[in-house]
Amino acid sequence: MNNKFIQRLCLANSVGMFLVLLMGALVTKTESGRGCGDDWPLCNGKFVPAYTIDSMIEYSHRFVTGIVGLIVLAAFIVVLRRSKRMDAKIHASGVLFFTIVQAALGAMAVMWPQSSMVMALHFGISLLAFAFTVLLYFAIREEFGAEKANPSAVRPGPSVWNPGNVAVTKGFRKLVWFTLIYCYFVVYLGAYIRHTESSGGCTGWPLCNGEVIPELSGATGIVFMHRVGAILLFLVIALLARASAKSDLPKRIKLSGKWSLYLVTLQVFSGAFVTLAFGSDWYLLASLLHTVIISCLFSILSYLGFIVLPAGTTKRAA
Structure with a gap:
């Protein structure tokens, strides 16, 4: 072998x-x-x-x-x-x-x-x-x-x-892991929408049923909570991408931060695609595209979370 x-x-x-x-x-x-x-x-x-x-x-x-x-x-x-x-x-x-x-x-x-x-x-x-x-x-x-x-x-x-064995501040490490855990929470909300059949709770995008803050009950409340969570995730990842762009950080951290921002941006627009395609023949494709993007985003954040873990006194094996 x-x-x-x-x-x-x-x-x-x-x-x-x-x-x-x-x-x-x-x-x-x-x-x-x-x-x-x-x-x-x-x-x-x-x-x-x-x-x-x-x-x-x-x-x-x-x-x-x-x-x-x-x-x-x-x-x-x-x-x-x-x-x-x-x-x-x-x-x-x-x-x-x-x-x-x-x-x-x-x-x-x-x-x-x-x-x-x-x-x-x-x-x-x-x-x-x-x-x-x-x-x-x-x-x-x-x-x-x-x-x-x-x-x-x-x-x-x-x-x-x-692990990555890279020198990062405790603040940056905490930001990475907060982003990763929060991303998982937003993903769970999205899955919860599917299993409660709440996808039609908000019509239109970016407004929900034509309102900035709709009536927060039933399917509408669930979908609106997910939208707010997604917006906050975008802002957190934008902050992470900016922090990871510092000149003294390794290239793979910079690339991970950059791609995380690209993917969360695509995820926002794919979410809009899901909403606008609801009830049409495009809905299944939009939903699967939404799944693909969030899977890639979560994997990159997981990789970033791992490589910023402290290595202690262990030297890199390779």
Whole structure:
């Protein structure tokens, strides 16, 4: 098993989890979650279900999740056996853990009724699993890419904790982690809108039902809260991008801050697209685009949060 194979396995891990994330959103948006009835892992009591749109969407999601689960398990075993980096092992463990939790929540959602608040967690768990696959891929690429260029760069021995190992102020580190946690909260609000079927609570954009502050009740209150949260997220990320543009910070921090600002801007406009497309044939495409952008944004913020973690006295392995 060569280094290139390990890197490709971790890349497949990340791509596969992204597909699971996207297909889960498709199941929710098309209301296909009951396409296989109350059966799990079978679909309406069959290994190969009868062809209906709902059953095929739901069963395809289950099938892809099963395949990706095997890739996740393989990556976990390989990383634990071959990697010398503690952070890579933590990332691999995080992927496996959240994949199991995601599968368990999905099974419970099929077999037993759950509240909208619990259902909204499904997307958040999938997002965490995807973010960990991205972190794992970058850690493995750095470790084995360095090893290929310089075989003595990563020596055998105890696993090392190897985050970004960059010098940043405590204030900047707190800002990064506040942004990451707050972003997750805004994502949860968005998922909650889907599972409470509140998407039509605000018509028009940027105003909500033609008002700056609408009546804050029911679906309108939920959607308006998400809009306010999204605006505040844009402002926080703009502040983060400005702080990360300082000349004394590494290039990857500057790029992460810059791309975070680009993506949150796109997310705002994709949210407008979702609102304006509601009830039309474009609504599904707009919703999936919204999901793709927020997944990329959260992953970049997760990467930024990780690389600003203090490394203590441990030297970089590579």
